Amino acid sequence: MIIQKEMIAGxxxxxASVKESGKKVVYTFIPGNLSELIRSFDxxxxxxxxxxxxxxxxxxxxxxxxxxxxxGHSEDVCTYVKCxxxxxxxxxxGPTGEKLPDPDLLLLSYTGCFTFMKWFETLERLYPGVPxxxxxxxxxxxxxxxxxxxxxxxxxxxxxVIPKMEEVSGQKFDEEKLKGILKLSAEAEDWIVKIxxxxxHRPSPIDAYFAGVYYIGPINIGFRGTQExxxxxxxxxxxxxxxxxxxxxxITPEGVMKEEKFRLVVEGPPNWTSFREFWKLFYDRxxxxxxxxxxxxxxxxxxxxxxDSEHPLETLAEYCMNCYTNLNLPQRINLLExxxxxxxxxxxxxxxxxxxxxxxxxxxxMMRELEERLEIPVGFIETDLVDxxxxxxxxxxxxxxSFFEMLEQRLLIEQD
Amino acid sequence: xxxxxxxxxxxxxxxxxxxxNEKDExxxxxxxxxxxxxxxxxxxxxxxxxxxxxxxxxxxxLEAEIAKKPEFKKYIADTRAVFQYLQFKHRVDRLTEExxxxxxxxxTESKDLVVDHIRNIMDKIVPEIRNDFVEGDLATKNExxxxxxxxxxxxxxxxxxxxxxxxxxxAYDKSITPVENEMVKYDFEKLVYEALDILDEKYNGLAExxxxxxxxxxxxxxxxxxxxxxxxxxxxxxxxxxxxxxEIHIANMVGTGYGRALLPFPDDCIKSEIxxxxxxxxxxxxxxxxxxxxxxxxxxxxxxxxxxxxxxFHMNDRCAAGCGRYLGYIAxxxxxxxxxxxxxxxxxxxxxxxxxxxTVFAGAEVRELLNVGEKRSNILxxxxxxxxxxxxxxxxxxGGVRNEFTxxxxxxxxxxxxxxxxxxxxxxxxxxxxxxxxxxxxxMGALGGAMFARRNIEVDLPAKKRKAAKAV
Numbered sequence: 001m002i003i004q005k006e007m008i009a010g011x012x013x014x015x016a017s018v019k020e021s022g023k024k025v026v027y028t029f030i031p032g033n034l035s036e037l038i039r040s041f042d043x044x045x046x047x048x049x050x051x052x053x054x055x056x057x058x059x060x061x062x063x064x065x066x067x068x069x070x071x072g073h074s075e076d077v078c079t080y081v082k083c084x085x086x087x088x089x090x091x092x093x094g095p096t097g098e099k100l101p102d103p104d105l106l107l108l109s110y111t112g113c114f115t116f117m118k119w120f121e122t123l124e125r126l127y128p129g130v131p132x133x134x135x136x137x138x139x140x141x142x143x144x145x146x147x148x149x150x151x152x153x154x155x156x157x158x159x160x161v162i163p164k165m166e167e168v169s170g171q172k173f174d175e176e177k178l179k180g181i182l183k184l185s186a187e188a189e190d191w192i193v194k195i196x197x198x199x200x201h202r203p204s205p206i207d208a209y210f211a212g213v214y215y216i217g218p219i220n221i222g223f224r225g226t227q228e229x230x231x232x233x234x235x236x237x238x239x240x241x242x243x244x245x246x247x248x249x250x251i252t253p254e255g256v257m258k259e260e261k262f263r264l265v266v267e268g269p270p271n272w273t274s275f276r277e278f279w280k281l282f283y284d285r286x287x288x289x290x291x292x293x294x295x296x297x298x299x300x301x302x303x304x305x306x307x308d309s310e311h312p313l314e315t316l317a318e319y320c321m322n323c324y325t326n327l328n329l330p331q332r333i334n335l336l337e338x339x340x341x342x343x344x345x346x347x348x349x350x351x352x353x354x355x356x357x358x359x360x361x362x363x364x365x366m367m368r369e370l371e372e373r374l375e376i377p378v379g380f381i382e383t384d385l386v387d388x389x390x391x392x393x394x395x396x397x398x399x400x401x402s403f404f405e406m407l408e409q410r411l412l413i414e415q416d
Numbered sequence: 417x418x419x420x421x422x423x424x425x426x427x428x429x430x431x432x433x434x435x436x437n438e439k440d441e442x443x444x445x446x447x448x449x450x451x452x453x454x455x456x457x458x459x460x461x462x463x464x465x466x467x468x469x470x471x472x473x474x475x476x477x478l479e480a481e482i483a484k485k486p487e488f489k490k491y492i493a494d495t496r497a498v499f500q501y502l503q504f505k506h507r508v509d510r511l512t513e514e515x516x517x518x519x520x521x522x523x524t525e526s527k528d529l530v531v532d533h534i535r536n537i538m539d540k541i542v543p544e545i546r547n548d549f550v551e552g553d554l555a556t557k558n559e560x561x562x563x564x565x566x567x568x569x570x571x572x573x574x575x576x577x578x579x580x581x582x583x584x585x586x587a588y589d590k591s592i593t594p595v596e597n598e599m600v601k602y603d604f605e606k607l608v609y610e611a612l613d614i615l616d617e618k619y620n621g622l623a624e625x626x627x628x629x630x631x632x633x634x635x636x637x638x639x640x641x642x643x644x645x646x647x648x649x650x651x652x653x654x655x656x657x658x659x660x661x662x663e664i665h666i667a668n669m670v671g672t673g674y675g676r677a678l679l680p681f682p683d684d685c686i687k688s689e690i691x692x693x694x695x696x697x698x699x700x701x702x703x704x705x706x707x708x709x710x711x712x713x714x715x716x717x718x719x720x721x722x723x724x725x726x727x728x729f730h731m732n733d734r735c736a737a738g739c740g741r742y743l744g745y746i747a748x749x750x751x752x753x754x755x756x757x758x759x760x761x762x763x764x765x766x767x768x769x770x771x772x773x774x775t776v777f778a779g780a781e782v783r784e785l786l787n788v789g790e791k792r793s794n795i796l797x798x799x800x801x802x803x804x805x806x807x808x809x810x811x812x813x814x815g816g817v818r819n820e821f822t823x824x825x826x827x828x829x830x831x832x833x834x835x836x837x838x839x840x841x842x843x844x845x846x847x848x849x850x851x852x853x854x855x856x857x858x859x860m861g862a863l864g865g866a867m868f869a870r871r872n873i874e875v876d877l878p879a880k881k882r883k884a885a886k887a888v
Contacts, residue, residue: 399731402688403729406688
């Protein structure tokens, strides 16, 4: 945790001092992020999504969203967008209290979420004259990545993204440098898979959702492909191993979780505005999340995908197309089924997001299908990403309590 | 000694209590309106359930005799009615006190006039209510104290000088809540003997009237009774005394409903209403697979397996437009009572299309429709249909309707809602779906709670039993 905080603080410090360092800044998205490519041009990434969720956790999002609504964004627009736009209008003060630098390039990696396009159109208007590079990942409609799809992606990288990055950064594309970075990415990815796989143990040594979002932090905010990230995950893995050896459950904000009563798989992002309260509703009842789809938005490594330094552009293409939100619904169901079975989940919970279409669409169908296939008890709650108006504590609590009691009753009757 | 189990369902609109025996049979029901003081609401429901249980035990005890002598049944029913009146009387006297107190502290010039009017109103309505209880059928109508008094008080206020309107209603609003929130414990035995005395008077009167040659009409039981009430009284008095003194031993209890966290019960005696409703519904109709519960402020669609265990559930989010409160709001809009809504909606020749998914907006829609001359019953039918459509969408989200389908909750008492639920379930899921409604539908949550209490889940479950057996 300390290492992670230092890494993030370091990044924001770098961002705050771009004027002095002359480094260029790229605004981009988490799903299908081209961190390695950005890094190979010595540029710094800014992730508006991360800023929005950080604002949510710092109780600032409500104000930003209202600001964006004053500027004409409707109530139904994605609250990440509104929070981000509101923050920019209000001076773009980042999570550390320092002003975030303006973008030198808007890299629109368009992966599974249609709103991304509109979001960056808005940013383009906020920062007139900033070049936009668009890379569109074909949706895995037929649950497969064809050679043509990869070819199409590589073409976009070669003809659109790389030339624009060269122009903005003033550096030539250096394939060897990229290869080196990708090697480190693959290494970090190996560790991550091992860490998230540790939930197989009873008690699970980690919570793969509430704590999981912290664990994926470093690779999702631009540290993929760095030695720092590799070191961080090695260290984390060591810690997880120690917990397993000692038979310890996951860490919560109030210390080690005492008794593991329920093992859950959760679909959908967490709520950020009441993150702690939300988490507490789970650990107070002894519920640990053994896998979640949300920790896979920045990359799905479950089926063996690792960045392949031998084929740098192709691997970037494949990475983008493999993101969770770019999988079709049957693929998502299969992935969740694998998680439920391998990590021995007692229940499956959907957190539907009021303002997020790319997550909410299909959630009910997926839940029904899993319920039928695995005869697993399912639960459904609804919150929002960063709009505090859509987190009704008592309603969520009531539904979760009912869900846990339902699991409890079932476990009591089924255990031998 | 027999053991009994209590379930309390503290809902947003009404609080229900159910007492069951060791065979899961309901022997006592109590219901009251939920008020600011949850504990009082729960206690009143519980006390009512205990009184009800005593009368049930009495009826069970005398089953053979009642079968032979129908006048006994009538006598017991009358005793209950008067007993209810006496409980009511206690509270209404307190209300009169409060009313006079709050009127006398008013800072208006017409204070004395208000006091006089309150006296007159109460002098008029209290005997009227007494008559409705003792001679009429008010006791069987399941009306709450607040409703009984409010209806008549408001009626009287309407007749008085408009200038005093505000003061009279203000005094009432100020007084009714504290009175309602007061917990009164009655001595059952004392009250029941008082009831017998009142009945004595009643039948004496009747006997005299009848000797005067007047016909009392068609009530066979009453006719049987009026001649020999003394005999009935003599044979029943002893039993009533026994039942009154019998201890109703509540071995365990479980609280549920949205206010459950406020009940002073230990943690393991609090259960979510989802489980309780499902368990109750499943106990009454063992083939139930889907349960729809429409309560005051939430609607739940619950799927259960063959053991009555919940497999998934869905609840309405954000808006109560599909719930009982919506009906309450509509009743207020139309200035009619909740009980009149359903019957009037059934008189409709068509359902006006109400698009509203919002309770408050529906009010505006209703006014507009009335404005353009739409028939009231048609609008009401449309509103009922709108509620059911919300419930159907929730059912669909929860996985649809599986056979059998059981409808519970307070709203299941509304005939118009029943009609549309039946229609729409058949349309979407086929004619062959069995739909269960029970007269106790509103008590399902409390029943489930009582059943959980009896099972004392920790020790009584099959798995635990097996474990215990192994240990031995």
